[in-house]
Amino acid sequence: MSDTQSDSRKPVFAAERRQRILDLVRANGAVSLRELAQAVRSSEVTVRRDLRALESEGLLNRHHGGATLPGELSREAGYTHKVSLESAEKSAIADLACALVEEGDAIVVGPGTTTQEFARRLTRHSELTVVTNSLLVAQVLAGSPRVEVMLTGGTLRGSILALVGSAAEGSLAGLRVRRAFISGNGLSAERGLSTPNVQVAGVDRALAAAAEEVVVLADHTKVGVDTMVQTVPPERIDHLVTDEGAPGDVLDELAGRGVRLHVATI
Amino acid sequence: MSDTQSDSRKPVFAAERRQRILDLVRANGAVSLRELAQAVRSSEVTVRRDLRALESEGLLNRHHGGATLPGELSREAGYTHKVSLESAEKSAIADLACALVEEGDAIVVGPGTTTQEFARRLTRHSELTVVTNSLLVAQVLAGSPRVEVMLTGGTLRGSILALVGSAAEGSLAGLRVRRAFISGNGLSAERGLSTPNVQVAGVDRALAAAAEEVVVLADHTKVGVDTMVQTVPPERIDHLVTDEGAPGDVLDELAGRGVRLHVATI
DNA sequence: AGATATCCGATCAAATTCGTTCTGATTCGG
DNA sequence: CCGAATCAGAACGAATTTGATCGGATATCT
Numbered sequence: 312m313s314d315t316q317s318d319s320r321k322p323v324f325a326a327e328r329r330q331r332i333l334d335l336v337r338a339n340g341a342v343s344l345r346e347l348a349q350a351v352r353s354s355e356v357t358v359r360r361d362l363r364a365l366e367s368e369g370l371l372n373r374h375h376g377g378a379t380l381p382g383e384l385s386r387e388a389g390y391t392h393k394v395s396l397e398s399a400e401k402s403a404i405a406d407l408a409c410a411l412v413e414e415g416d417a418i419v420v421g422p423g424t425t426t427q428e429f430a431r432r433l434t435r436h437s438e439l440t441v442v443t444n445s446l447l448v449a450q451v452l453a454g455s456p457r458v459e460v461m462l463t464g465g466t467l468r469g470s471i472l473a474l475v476g477s478a479a480e481g482s483l484a485g486l487r488v489r490r491a492f493i494s495g496n497g498l499s500a501e502r503g504l505s506t507p508n509v510q511v512a513g514v515d516r517a518l519a520a521a522a523e524e525v526v527v528l529a530d531h532t533k534v535g536v537d538t539m540v541q542t543v544p545p546e547r548i549d550h551l552v553t554d555e556g557a558p559g560d561v562l563d564e565l566a567g568r569g570v571r572l573h574v575a576t577i
Numbered sequence: 578m579s580d581t582q583s584d585s586r587k588p589v590f591a592a593e594r595r596q597r598i599l600d601l602v603r604a605n606g607a608v609s610l611r612e613l614a615q616a617v618r619s620s621e622v623t624v625r626r627d628l629r630a631l632e633s634e635g636l637l638n639r640h641h642g643g644a645t646l647p648g649e650l651s652r653e654a655g656y657t658h659k660v661s662l663e664s665a666e667k668s669a670i671a672d673l674a675c676a677l678v679e680e681g682d683a684i685v686v687g688p689g690t691t692t693q694e695f696a697r698r699l700t701r702h703s704e705l706t707v708v709t710n711s712l713l714v715a716q717v718l719a720g721s722p723r724v725e726v727m728l729t730g731g732t733l734r735g736s737i738l739a740l741v742g743s744a745a746e747g748s749l750a751g752l753r754v755r756r757a758f759i760s761g762n763g764l765s766a767e768r769g770l771s772t773p774n775v776q777v778a779g780v781d782r783a784l785a786a787a788a789e790e791v792v793v794l795a796d797h798t799k800v801g802v803d804t805m806v807q808t809v810p811p812e813r814i815d816h817l818v819t820d821e822g823a824p825g826d827v828l829d830e831l832a833g834r835g836v837r838l839h840v841a842t843i
Numbered sequence: 844a845g846a847t848a849t850c851c852g853a854t855c856a857a858a859t860t861c862g863t864t865c866t867g868a869t870t871c872g873g
Numbered sequence: 874c875c876g877a878a879t880c881a882g883a884a885c886g887a888a889t890t891t892g893a894t895c896g897g898a899t900a901t902c903t
Contacts (some may be wrong), residue, residue: 325641326638326644326647327607349656383603420757430781446728450711450712450738452735453738453811456735460735461730461732461744462728462730462731462734464731465728466727466728467718467728469719469721474728478727478730478748482730482744482748542594
């Protein structure tokens with residue numbers, strides 16, 4: 312949507328800064344105040360003033376910690392902690408992962424900011440069926456008439472806006488799709504994909520079990536990291552999409568276990 | 578201010594400078610005053626005068642610190658403002674409906690802007706279990722740790738951000754809660770609640786079937802209106818929450834069929 | 844339910860920018 | 874050749890913008 316020229320330069324005027332803020336909010340749905348201040352290179356006070364002005368014009372909704380689009384499904388809770396600072400990496404990973412999706416596919420997409428970015432790029436595909444337990448992924452794809460979105464049932468976990476529990480796992484039981492695109496909190500060569508939450512782990516296992524092939528989307532901060540609960544063993548991972556910041560030894564070992572690597576350059 | 582006659586006498590150099598300023602602004606989209614003064618080898622005062630003249634002709638927009646193209650910083654980016662229209666009515670209805678919820682309840686909430694407003698008020702309750710097929714309702718309640726949210730599975734209907742289809746209906750089959758709060762597109766005394774979409778109708782029926790009592794939330798624009806598919810027959814409706822704009826005869830007839838009325842004053 | 848941490852709002856101070864007035868310079872007409 | 878007029882530059886006061894800090898409010902966690 313950035314049809315304007317590149318955004319590196321700029322004699323940042325007040326009006327332009329506001330426009331930029333508006334663009335950022337529109338692109339991400341919800342942005343924290345701190346992130347906005349960092350993005351436009353201004354103090355938080357100034358951004359707060361701009362937000363107030365934009366809100367008075369009805370262009371966005373402002374609440375504690377940041378701003379969201381008016382009337383849009385967006386996370387009100389959680390963006391103070393989970394801001395997409397490595398958006399460049401995530402973006403590149405998402406781009407690369409798109410190559411693993413074919414027209415007419417049926418795929419599973421797990422929760423996470425990276426997978427959400429990935430989902431945003433799926434709107435171009437046609438005749439796609441996406442199964443997910445993430446409300447954010449579902450919302451991103453809601454506007455695409457050519458993509459059919461199926462949401463698992465289950466109990467809502469507010470912090471990540473994803474569905475968990477036995478109902479979520481059960482609704483995946485009878486399903487079989489070609490590929491699952493998931494993104495845990497840690498990925499190591501020995502223990503595979505892992506996540507710190509037991510409930511989330513259960514659903515992640517079910518997501519992986521519903522697919523013939525498992526594709527893991529993980530930026531470099533997650534590679535080589537182990538968290539509490541193992542979800543997908545390394546043997547079960549078929550593809551890994553990451554960025555060039557990932558440690559080489561871990562990647563090598565993963566490759567030795569049959570994982571095909573896709574490293575995005577930023 | 579006697580410089581309004583811009584072209585009676587044309588000092589070629591001045592006109593050329595203005596043209597150059599205009600070109601610079603057009604090329605870069607936004608240029609600071611200092612840069613302009615430097616580029617045309619004139620003082621900032623002169624450039625300021627030129628900018629004022631150019632602005633009066635509508636050729637550019639002047640801001641603090643420089644100038645931009647007229648259309649560049651427009652904020653009408655085609656975003657559809659779907660802000661709630663009868664927000665006052667919806668708000669009052671939602672307030673009144675809250676009285677029908679008790680602590681420790683398990684309830685069903687259907688899709689719709691009114692029910693979303695209703696859900697927003699449930700965050701105060703404790704030990705509440707909410708079953709819904711609406712992503713908007715789920716998102717509103719996501720931040721409340723004391724409210725457990727269960728989402729039905731199903732196919733996502735993007736236009737209303739709700740889950741429909743056999744999976745949605747099936748996940749409601751084994752459920753039994755105390756009250757269902759739903760809001761269709763039309764409500765008449767003869768045919769009860771109705772909606773224009775067949776799929777949505779199916780889920781609405783399942784939502785109603787899962788509850789002992791059905792509470793309909795409908796503002797006055799929907800009362801007395803029939804749409805295509807009937808979802809809940811009038812005998813099955815236990816409560817109606819509406820606002821004082823609703824036609825009295827329809828309300829009377831509904832009351833005659835056993836519907837308890839709750840009319841909100843705005 | 845209470846304690847803690849974070850965020851918001853308001854007031855104040857510093858810096859930049861704008862508007863106005865004045866002065867010097869160049870050009871055109873008589 | 875001289876006067877008038879207009880344009881360009883300079884200076885000063887006013888207005889706007891930005892950033893910092895403090896008290897109060899709000900959300901989160903135990």
